[in-house]
Amino acid sequence: MPRTLAVQAPAAGVRLITLQRPEALNALTTELLGELAAELALAEQDAETRAVVLTGSRKAFAAGADIKEMAERDLVGILEDPRVAHWQRIASFPKPLIAAVNGFCLGGGCELAMHADILVADEDACFGQPEINLGIMPGAGGTQRLLRAVGKSLAMQMVLTGQPIDARHAQRAGLVSEVTLPELTVERALEIARAIAGKAPLAVRLAKEALLKAQDTDLASGLRFERHAFTVLAGTADRAEGIRAFQEKRRPEFTGR
């Protein structure tokens, strides 16, 4: 049993992972990241799981890395940091990952949220990369994913001043897709997860891959990848079922084949 996470299956095809270190505002220890990476590996292998929602507590999604742990690491310690491998495993999770963000989403917490494909935030949430205040800088994608999400000027401002932005600002900037009431954040994320869980899994998987491709390749290569992915789907049973169901005006029954 993981100690720093709770894992539930609140709906068919949907897993809900809740970060559970409330005493430390869900600060991301190596243990927590390792458990999260392991849980996502389980979710990846489980054919029944079609989408995952990741959330924290009402007060904090995650308020950053574990500063105490970080302070104990010197140059060599950071070079050999096991966390890098955990982050890579989280980043390569192939199924849709939705972050339901309540409260503080800072530093490593913000970076973790940005590993998600879709971010839903509560109206009181705040996002920031305060690492600069400690004489360090973001080290898990904060300078890369943030810039791609919100653009250069705001990303620079956030990373260089360490000052957070509120949920509405984050939504206007494109970091989060929806802002909702604190009481309903997880529910809304689960709703989105359920909607995705009802789609053809292979189409969802390739569409996610194509969208992520858009972030790190030129347009021509991205379009080529998209076309290949589109072609691959032509050979699936779910494509035939989807089109047939549409023509017959009924709900499709997808099998993941």
Place this chain on the structure above:
Amino acid sequence: MTFEHILFSVEAGVATLSLNRPEQLNSFNAAMHGEVREALKRVRQNPEVRVLLLTGEGRGFCAGQDLADRNVAPDAEAPDLGESIEKFYNPLIRALRDLPLPVICAVNGVAAGAGANIPLACDLVLAARSASFIQAFCKIGLVPDSGGTWSLPRLVGLARAKALALLGERLTAEQAEQWGLIYRVVDDAELRDEALKLARHLATQPTYGLALIKRSLNASLNNDFDTQLDLERDLQRLAGRSEDYREGVAAFMAKRTPSFKGR
């Protein structure tokens, strides 16, 4: 913390906070800000409290900032008034607006400067017939703060808001009621009783639902129509899960008086 500059009590679900520097017309200094903040914290943390009543002792309600607390010598460097707003007034206004329970303000006398705008952050404002509202800021070269420039145009329209803010004239309680700035004027001698009666009534009501109503109406001032419809859906979802809603429906069906808990 014991209070010197305010009176604070909780009785039968009603918390009463009375500004108590009558000699200075209850104007704010740093100490009073600290006490008000502490009292509002207690209101938030005490599940017994279902209504807040805000009023003042003596002949005035609140004369805003105590200028004795802000000495500007002619040759001294200009004070940073923004800091005082950021530290004291804005948190106070936000706290009143965000409290998840109805806030009644009984304006017992003159309300000037920030003191005129604090009631506008409350939910139901009663005023004594002899009370008055003065946007005094313009007379000393300042700008209405404590939410005044936001609340005034929304309550009385831009034309009247500008007249109030640019001229700084005294607005009588009766005029304030006619303009829609406040809810109701009552005779001076009856203000306390009327306000308490209203507070005690609300304290028996489904106050969780009332807090959601307050939240939706406050949000409506910023939202477009579609956003507001979505918000109504979400808040109704929450309201529908409350104990009070079940009780309200059950009492209605059984033709009895409901007993609400505020949950």
